[in-house]
Amino acid sequence: MASHxxxxxxxxxxxxxxxxxxxxxxxxxxxRGRALTKDIRAAGPIPGxxxxxxxxxxxxxxxxxxxxxYNPVRLPLIAVTAGEALPAGMDAVVPLELAEPDxxxxxxxxxxxxxxxxxxxxxxxxxxxxxxSTAGTRxxxxxxxLLTDAAVSVVQxxxxxxxxxxxxxxxxxxxxxxxxxxxxxxxxxxxxxxVGACVAVGxxxxxxxxxxxxxxxxxxxxxxxxxxxxxxxxxxxxTAAGELALHxxxxxxxxxxxxxxxxxxxxxxxxxxxxxxxxxxxxLFGGRAIRRLGGRNAELPYRSREMxxxxxxxxxxxxxxxxxxxxxxxxxxEPLPSFAETxxxxxxxADGFVIVPEGSEGYPQGARVSVYLYDKR
Amino acid sequence: MASHxxxxxxxxxxxxxxxxxxxxxxxxxxxRGRALTKDIRAAGPIPGxxxxxxxxxxxxxxxxxxxxxYNPVRLPLIAVTAGEALPAGMDAVVPLELAEPDxxxxxxxxxxxxxxxxxxxxxxxxxxxxxxSTAGTRxxxxxxxLLTDAAVSVVQxxxxxxxxxxxxxxxxxxxxxxxxxxxxxxxxxxxxxxVGACVAVGxxxxxxxxxxxxxxxxxxxxxxxxxxxxxxxxxxxxTAAGELALHxxxxxxxxxxxxxxxxxxxxxxxxxxxxxxxxxxxxLFGGRAIRRLGGRNAELPYRSREMxxxxxxxxxxxxxxxxxxxxxxxxxxEPLPSFAETxxxxxxxADGFVIVPEGSEGYPQGARVSVYLYDKR
Numbered sequence: 074m075a076s077h078x079x080x081x082x083x084x085x086x087x088x089x090x091x092x093x094x095x096x097x098x099x100x101x102x103x104x105r106g107r108a109l110t111k112d113i114r115a116a117g118p119i120p121g122x123x124x125x126x127x128x129x130x131x132x133x134x135x136x137x138x139x140x141x142x143y144n145p146v147r148l149p150l151i152a153v154t155a156g157e158a159l160p161a162g163m164d165a166v167v168p169l170e171l172a173e174p175d176x177x178x179x180x181x182x183x184x185x186x187x188x189x190x191x192x193x194x195x196x197x198x199x200x201x202x203x204x205x206s207t208a209g210t211r212x213x214x215x216x217x218x219l220l221t222d223a224a225v226s227v228v229q230x231x232x233x234x235x236x237x238x239x240x241x242x243x244x245x246x247x248x249x250x251x252x253x254x255x256x257x258x259x260x261x262x263x264x265x266x267x268v269g270a271c272v273a274v275g276x277x278x279x280x281x282x283x284x285x286x287x288x289x290x291x292x293x294x295x296x297x298x299x300x301x302x303x304x305x306x307x308x309x310x311x312t313a314a315g316e317l318a319l320h321x322x323x324x325x326x327x328x329x330x331x332x333x334x335x336x337x338x339x340x341x342x343x344x345x346x347x348x349x350x351x352x353x354x355x356x357l358f359g360g361r362a363i364r365r366l367g368g369r370n371a372e373l374p375y376r377s378r379e380m381x382x383x384x385x386x387x388x389x390x391x392x393x394x395x396x397x398x399x400x401x402x403x404x405x406x407e408p409l410p411s412f413a414e415t416x417x418x419x420x421x422x423a424d425g426f427v428i429v430p431e432g433s434e435g436y437p438q439g440a441r442v443s444v445y446l447y448d449k450r
Numbered sequence: 451m452a453s454h455x456x457x458x459x460x461x462x463x464x465x466x467x468x469x470x471x472x473x474x475x476x477x478x479x480x481x482r483g484r485a486l487t488k489d490i491r492a493a494g495p496i497p498g499x500x501x502x503x504x505x506x507x508x509x510x511x512x513x514x515x516x517x518x519x520y521n522p523v524r525l526p527l528i529a530v531t532a533g534e535a536l537p538a539g540m541d542a543v544v545p546l547e548l549a550e551p552d553x554x555x556x557x558x559x560x561x562x563x564x565x566x567x568x569x570x571x572x573x574x575x576x577x578x579x580x581x582x583s584t585a586g587t588r589x590x591x592x593x594x595x596l597l598t599d600a601a602v603s604v605v606q607x608x609x610x611x612x613x614x615x616x617x618x619x620x621x622x623x624x625x626x627x628x629x630x631x632x633x634x635x636x637x638x639x640x641x642x643x644x645v646g647a648c649v650a651v652g653x654x655x656x657x658x659x660x661x662x663x664x665x666x667x668x669x670x671x672x673x674x675x676x677x678x679x680x681x682x683x684x685x686x687x688x689t690a691a692g693e694l695a696l697h698x699x700x701x702x703x704x705x706x707x708x709x710x711x712x713x714x715x716x717x718x719x720x721x722x723x724x725x726x727x728x729x730x731x732x733x734l735f736g737g738r739a740i741r742r743l744g745g746r747n748a749e750l751p752y753r754s755r756e757m758x759x760x761x762x763x764x765x766x767x768x769x770x771x772x773x774x775x776x777x778x779x780x781x782x783x784e785p786l787p788s789f790a791e792t793x794x795x796x797x798x799x800a801d802g803f804v805i806v807p808e809g810s811e812g813y814p815q816g817a818r819v820s821v822y823l824y825d826k827r
Contacts, residue, residue: 105636108827119795128679154621154679155724169678198793206798210826214640214732215797218633218725222794244531256595259482263591301546302505302531347532348595355591370827376753416575417599418496420592421583449587450485450747 077323079431080357080393086318086332087358090340091365094291096229101220104212107230108368113206115223118196125153126193130172130180131163134188145181150174159192166191231368236261237290238271241297244304253296253351264360265367281310285335291366292339294359297346299329307343323431325394326350326412330358349412352420353395375445383407386436388429397423398444406444423447454700456808457734457770463695463709464735467717468742471668473606478597481589484607485745490583492600495573502530503570507549507557508540511565522558527551536569543568608745613638614667615648618674621681630673630728641737641751642744658687662712668743669716671736674723676706684720700808702771703727703789707735726789729797730772752822760784763813765806774800775821783821800824
């Protein structure tokens with residue numbers, strides 16, 4: 074492991090090594106959360122014809138002129154419900170409360186309507202050729218509704234990234250139960266990836282190199298064996314199986330993160346085996362790569378907000394540090410014991426976290442900081 | 451349909467009619483996004499024993515005292531990797547760079563260490579009995595990692611609400627293709643519900659009442675046929691199949707929303723058939739019910755932020771109106787054509803929306819308003 078690279082250098086490497094995957098066809102109904110690869114335009118006007126905007130009776134507006142409660146006008150009874158096409162020749166809808174059926178196929182209208190009244194005109198929602206959804210959009214319920222309504226049944230979306238997770242066995246693996254694999258699987262799924270495999274591998278260089286060489290995936294996450302010890306062969310295995318680009322990043326927790334590629338060209342992210350370091354290395358590098366491959370927003374998938382510090386936040390100069398925080402009085406946050414001290418407990422106790430960049434020693438009390446917030450409910 | 455009820459009255463009815471469902475056992479690995487029903491405590495200290503906090507050599511600290519580069523101290527070579535238990539009798543770890551193996555089973559230590567140096571003490575992460583995750587928490591990757599590490603393999607979480615969606619056929623159903631069902635299915639899944647059935651039913655009262663009576667679900671969403679027209683029998687069908695509590699809510703779009711129960715006690719939400727009204731009625735009432743049943747945060751699942759209006763936002767007094775907005779210059783929003791005018795196009799073109807309560811006629815230019823934001827990427 075050479076001297077530490079900056080987090081920014083790691084992010085730049087990830088961004089250079091990943092781009093949006095190719096597209097696939099998916100039925101609109103199954104496309105929630107997927108990212109469109111191209112704009113979708115209306116094949117015709119929406120609605121395709123003039124239609125009733127509310128329940129009532131279709132009329133020719135001019136025939137209602139002069140109608141009042143003193144002078145009801147008798148017209149043919151043509152009931153229409155909201156959304157229904159207006160019958161030919163009709164150009165307005167008289168609402169239910171302004172007409173009375175006479176029981177003999179006619180209505181008595183007690184107020185005049187103008188042409189177009191209570192009618193949704195052809196093309197009112199969207200003209201033919203109008204953009205219904207733009208490339209890059211992640212589809213939500215509203216898009217699925219609109220596109221189905223516009224008779225679009227299949228959409229082109231970015232393929233979901235296939236992820237191979239290799240978990241390096243510890244030196245003494247008797248009774249060992251891996252917790253990093255399940256944790257990272259959950260994070261990959263959150264980020265839109267598909268876990269193709271999550272398997273344990275021996276920590277010897279040859280075992281690791283052949284597991285890497287066989288990994289048919291859009292990205293490989295290799296967890297553990299990333300440190301400087303003689304039993305730590307993950308970095309050497311990446312070198313043997315392709316190219317190790319960066320190893321050792323000034324990130325706490327996550328110092329032994331590594332980045333590289335296997336011969337197929339797929340990126341490999343080396344995640345440290347210590348759980349909190351594994352998580353943060355994933356969030357900043359592995360997750361970013363997966364989000365980019367899948368056409369999602371590359372940034373951390375947490376909402377962030379500017380808040381004041383209720384107590385000072387201390388961080389080591391020269392390291393980007395992830396500092397867990399909890400809500401204080403008012404709109405403030407205060408630091409919790411670090412990830413280095415309490416591991417994942419910090420992540421589950423915290424209301425959020427602050428990222429202190431490597432050039433900073435932290436923030437004094439009362440400083441305005443950008444806080445990433447966990448959604449705990 | 452009687453006089454309009456307020457949105458607040460509708461929300462109060464939903465809150466009174468729904469409470470968190472019972473729990474079920476789920477493997478931790480499959481529990482991402484699920485809500486815990488009880489606190490989870492550590493069955494023992496974490497870690498369960500003193501373990502190496504970094505790669506190096508396990509030593510008895512006192513044996514290293516006096517060591518320096520001028521006076522290396524020879525000690526037995528006991529290599530440990532981070533996370534590994536300290537061998538009996540050892541109480542510190544000498545980092546790799548401060549010791550040199552001599553190739554004959556010993557190391558030469560060039561700096562003294564104190565007891566506990568580079569050791570993660572038993573219980574440092576969590577004491578036995580400490581709370582690892584609290585009831586109500588929606589599990590994220592970090593919880594799955596921590597709980598697996600603590601040898602918790604199964605958790606008790608709120609059962610996912612089963613939802614029956616009944617879509618009322620239009621009066622003229624030839625060539626009709628429903629878009630509300632797919633849209634609402636997507637929204638239900640987003641909110642953690644399981645769509646047990648999404649079926650079209652005839653609009654006659656008897657057909658609807660028997661479909662309602664047969665709906666075995668935690669909640670029923672009945673879409674369409676909610677208006678005042680003679681062909682609109684959804685409200686009457688709920689009365690026939692149970693109890694119609696409220697019909698007609700001062701919400702735009704979504705005026706013909708209805709709320710009630712079927713005989714089994716499950717709530718029924720009547721969603722208007724016009725797509726934008728259907729969506730908003732779902733968001734405020736149906737979705738809220740599903741989120742509550744599933745133990746989630748009941749509020750709208752959008753992040754919100756206070757922003758200034760770049761142009762005035764106009765709304766009718768007496769109606770709660772959902773106003774689509776787009777980002778303006780700086781930290782501002784400006785109104786877009788309403789949902790009433792452009793239907794779902796407003797929802798897909800907008801960057802977010804503002805909810806103008808029924809007692810307000812809108813906001814002047816420059817007002818600070820709470821904006822709900824769509825995540826479009």
